[in-house]
Amino acid sequence: MREHPALRLHVPEPTGRPGCATDFSFLQISGAGTVRKPPVDTSHFETADLAYALIGVLDRDGQAVGPWAPQIDGTQLRRGLRAMMKTRIFDARMTIAQRQRKTSFYMQCLGEEAIAVAQGMALAKGDMHFPTYRQQGLLLSRDDVSMVELICQLMSNEADPMKGRQLPVMYSFKRADFFSISGNLATQYPQAVGWAMASAIKGDTRIASAWIGDGATAESDFHTALTFAHVYRAPVILNVVNNQWAISSFQAIAGGESTTFAARGVGCGIASLRVDGNDFLAVYAASQWAAERARSNQGPTLIEWVTYRAGAHSTSDDPSKYRPADDWERFPLGDPIERLKAHLIVLGIWSEQEHGQVHKELEAEVAAAQKEAEGHGSLLDGHIPSAATIFEDVYETMPEHLRRQRQELGV
Amino acid sequence: MLTEVKNPAVETAETTSKPMTMIQALRSALDVVMARDPDVVVFGQDVGYFGGVFRVTEGLQAKYGKTRCFDAPISEGGIVGVAVGMGAYGLRPVAEIQFADYFYPASDQLVSEAARLRYRSAGDFTCPITVRMPCGGGIYGGQTHSQSPEALFTHVSGLRTVLPSNPYDAKGLLIAAIECNDPVIFLEPKRLYNGPFDGHHDRPVVPWSKHALGMVPEGYYRVPLESAAVFRPGSQLTVLTYGTMTWVAECAARETGIDAEIIDLRSIWPLDLDTIVASVKKTGRCVIVHEATKTSGFGAELSALVQEHCFYQLEAPIERVTGWDTPYPHAQEWAYFPGPDRVGAAFQRAMEKS
Numbered sequence: 001m002r003e004h005p006a007l008r009l010h011v012p013e014p015t016g017r018p019g020c021a022t023d024f025s026f027l028q029i030s031g032a033g034t035v036r037k038p039p040v041d042t043s044h045f046e047t048a049d050l051a052y053a054l055i056g057v058l059d060r061d062g063q064a065v066g067p068w069a070p071q072i073d074g075t076q077l078r079r080g081l082r083a084m085m086k087t088r089i090f091d092a093r094m095t096i097a098q099r100q101r102k103t104s105f106y107m108q109c110l111g112e113e114a115i116a117v118a119q120g121m122a123l124a125k126g127d128m129h130f131p132t133y134r135q136q137g138l139l140l141s142r143d144d145v146s147m148v149e150l151i152c153q154l155m156s157n158e159a160d161p162m163k164g165r166q167l168p169v170m171y172s173f174k175r176a177d178f179f180s181i182s183g184n185l186a187t188q189y190p191q192a193v194g195w196a197m198a199s200a201i202k203g204d205t206r207i208a209s210a211w212i213g214d215g216a217t218a219e220s221d222f223h224t225a226l227t228f229a230h231v232y233r234a235p236v237i238l239n240v241v242n243n244q245w246a247i248s249s250f251q252a253i254a255g256g257e258s259t260t261f262a263a264r265g266v267g268c269g270i271a272s273l274r275v276d277g278n279d280f281l282a283v284y285a286a287s288q289w290a291a292e293r294a295r296s297n298q299g300p301t302l303i304e305w306v307t308y309r310a311g312a313h314s315t316s317d318d319p320s321k322y323r324p325a326d327d328w329e330r331f332p333l334g335d336p337i338e339r340l341k342a343h344l345i346v347l348g349i350w351s352e353q354e355h356g357q358v359h360k361e362l363e364a365e366v367a368a369a370q371k372e373a374e375g376h377g378s379l380l381d382g383h384i385p386s387a388a389t390i391f392e393d394v395y396e397t398m399p400e401h402l403r404r405q406r407q408e409l410g411v
Numbered sequence: 412m413l414t415e416v417k418n419p420a421v422e423t424a425e426t427t428s429k430p431m432t433m434i435q436a437l438r439s440a441l442d443v444v445m446a447r448d449p450d451v452v453v454f455g456q457d458v459g460y461f462g463g464v465f466r467v468t469e470g471l472q473a474k475y476g477k478t479r480c481f482d483a484p485i486s487e488g489g490i491v492g493v494a495v496g497m498g499a500y501g502l503r504p505v506a507e508i509q510f511a512d513y514f515y516p517a518s519d520q521l522v523s524e525a526a527r528l529r530y531r532s533a534g535d536f537t538c539p540i541t542v543r544m545p546c547g548g549g550i551y552g553g554q555t556h557s558q559s560p561e562a563l564f565t566h567v568s569g570l571r572t573v574l575p576s577n578p579y580d581a582k583g584l585l586i587a588a589i590e591c592n593d594p595v596i597f598l599e600p601k602r603l604y605n606g607p608f609d610g611h612h613d614r615p616v617v618p619w620s621k622h623a624l625g626m627v628p629e630g631y632y633r634v635p636l637e638s639a640a641v642f643r644p645g646s647q648l649t650v651l652t653y654g655t656m657t658w659v660a661e662c663a664a665r666e667t668g669i670d671a672e673i674i675d676l677r678s679i680w681p682l683d684l685d686t687i688v689a690s691v692k693k694t695g696r697c698v699i700v701h702e703a704t705k706t707s708g709f710g711a712e713l714s715a716l717v718q719e720h721c722f723y724q725l726e727a728p729i730e731r732v733t734g735w736d737t738p739y740p741h742a743q744e745w746a747y748f749p750g751p752d753r754v755g756a757a758f759q760r761a762m763e764k765s
């Protein structure tokens with residue numbers, strides 16, 4: 001006779017699969033304006049409740065409510081909305097360019113535009129971002145990198161600043177505070193902490209911002225980064241973009257079941273927030289709060305941004321194979337662009353008509369940029385960087401063996 | 412033999428030298444660069460207050476402060492990961508991995524990140540980091556305190572791998588590594604920390620103070636990367652080696668009476684091919700010696716290079732004397748470690764065959 005029942009392995013499953021609607025109650029959404037805002041010098045354990053709550057500012061009527069409503073003027077808000085629209089239009093157009101085989105690969109951030117755009121705006125010039133492949137909003141919300149340059153990278157053409165060495169979307173723009181993107185998930189997380197430590201070592205005032213997805217939090221570098229950030233009180237914002245999915249894996253497989261990613265921060269001694277990632281104002285306010293903490297030597301902040309990956313993981317992915325087709329429509333936090341737009345209309349600084357007008361302008365702007373970029377060639381027409389450049393930048397100066405190999409290639 | 416040691420490519424050697432162990436020489440290198448360059452920071456497990464388990468960083472925290480020399484959590488991936496970030500910021504971090512046997516958790520950061528940052532960003536970001544790690548056996552270190560993982564680094568495009576065999580080179584190479592704008596893996600044969608070791612484990616250890624190469628300039632000098640040293644000039648065969656095995660090979664030459672030309676690679680990869688090729692073309696015979704396991708070890712690359720470049724001058728097959736293709740054992744250390752008898756036997760074979 002066995003004293004205990006047989007043990008069973010638990011393998012988490014999403015509630016929704018193709019043909020069956022998702023039950024989003026697991027998100028534990030608090031109402032906008034209901035979550036308190038502590039002073040920036042708060043201790044990590046005083047944020048424990050915030051790591052399980054959901055900070056929001058925009059209510060259902062498009063009003064900014066509660067203690068997290070930021071001080072932000074109309075010009076900035078309009079800029080933010082425009083940048084989100086630009087990001088979405090850019091993504092849509094580049095997805096088409098991939099289907100036309102002008103580029104080999106693309107990854108959109110549909111539904112997640114508010115997070116990178118608002119944080120990009122809340123931080124200062126010189127603060128360094130260590131992004132994943134899904135923070136193009138950081139680049140598209142500022143004007144120090146032209147869309148033409150981005151598209152040249154996507155097309156690996158003769159004007160590609162990465163010289164055709166990187167997969168499309170793996171940008172690097174130091175001048176725009178945008179660290180080189182790696183294909184290896186999570187590696188940028190401890191690097192951001194190291195950059196922040198360096199800033200502190202030098203007595204600088206710049207801070208770092210680390211970015212990671214829900215799925216990649218399972219990588220050891222996530223844990224490592226939290227430990228180092230806490231130990232050295234590094235001036236870093238540790239962003240976790242919880243878009244519920246890692247390719248086909250629901251966030252529960254990454255360890256999100258019955259808990260939050262923000263809660264990991266508290267466990268590591270880091271002040272942590274869980275924030276509505278589709279609420280531009282909440283993203284802006286929480287980013288400002290975290291930036292101020294970092295800049296005033298209060299140390300790191302971890303922020304889990306609750307959002308939804310509305311599009312396919314990449315142009316190589318078909319989400320209808322693993323999740324309901326209408327999932328995004330049911331996602332309780334809605335569409336970040338629609339929500340900010342409603343707010344600006346409530347404020348009387350935006351209108352449906354202007355929205356349509358700006359949309360058209362941006363579409364024309366993106367189309368013009370694409371046309372200009374295509375003038376430098378694309379994978380399709382074989383106008384790619386010279387093969388001689390394969391051997392450059394492996395080292396600062398080319399060692400003998402690479403010189404020989406270049407000769408062997410005859411370039 | 413030692414009077415014949417050549418260091419042909421030494422830059423700006425200072426005049427006042429004093430006897431140093433390899434540990435003292437490495438510490439002196441760190442001290443010299445930290446004094447010259449405020450962007451150099453040193454960190455790793457136990458390197459701060461305590462001064463390192465091998466004492467290499469002793470006194471640096473007291474002298475330069477906790478923000479220049481500090482202890483790190485036990486996380487090799489984290490140590491190298493934050494170093495990469497610091498390098499991207501503009502610092503020149505020198506990270507320590509306590510034993511080369513423990514670099515594996517940092518493999519992703521080294522291979523995917525440090526090595527490729529310059530390349531993938533087309534020079535937008537660089538990675539001027541140095542990762543120091545004590546390596547090698549001969550100390551009853553067993554499986555995880557004896558490994559020689561150099562071939563795991565030499566296979567990675569974008570990394571430089573350096574391995575000194577004596578205090579003079581250790582200091583000059585470490586300064587050159589730290590000042591290099593490429594990521595450098597700096598392997599330190601811990602068996603040589605306190606004195607040279609020729610493989611005769613049953614004889615008393617001779618301290619560095621008894622050797623010319625233990626005389627180290629107190630100030631700044633560099634031994635350039637990608638330069639090998641003719642450790643012992645000879646005419647009958649060429650030995651390609653590095654680290655502890657340089658001394659074992661020298662002992663084997665003495666004991667067999669074979670006039671071997673011993674080349675200490677110093678920079679393992681990228682390496683100084685000219686010095687190697689010139690020597691093998693002269694002697695017509697080549698023996699490669701390393702502690703690391705044989706299959707796909709760095710000796711295989713050396714053998715291929717010699718074959719490609721010296722085929723018509725070779726008078727015998729290239730010999731390789733290495734550790735066996737097994738994990739590093741504890742009790743059977745001296746059956747495993749390629750000592751002077753095994754190396755000498757390979758010299759004999761190379762001389763007999765034609």
Ligand SMILES: Cc1ncc(C[n+]2csc(CCOP(=O)(O)OP(=O)(O)O)c2C)c(N)n1
Pocket residue numbers: 134183184185212213214215216217243245246247309313
């Ligand atoms: C170390 C590593 N393992 C696996 C992959 C393959 N991969 C690319 S993206 C991805 C999913 C990442 O999901 P998440 O972190 O949630 O970010 P999201 O794509 O949702 O933005 C995987 C598994 C990789 N790039 N790197």
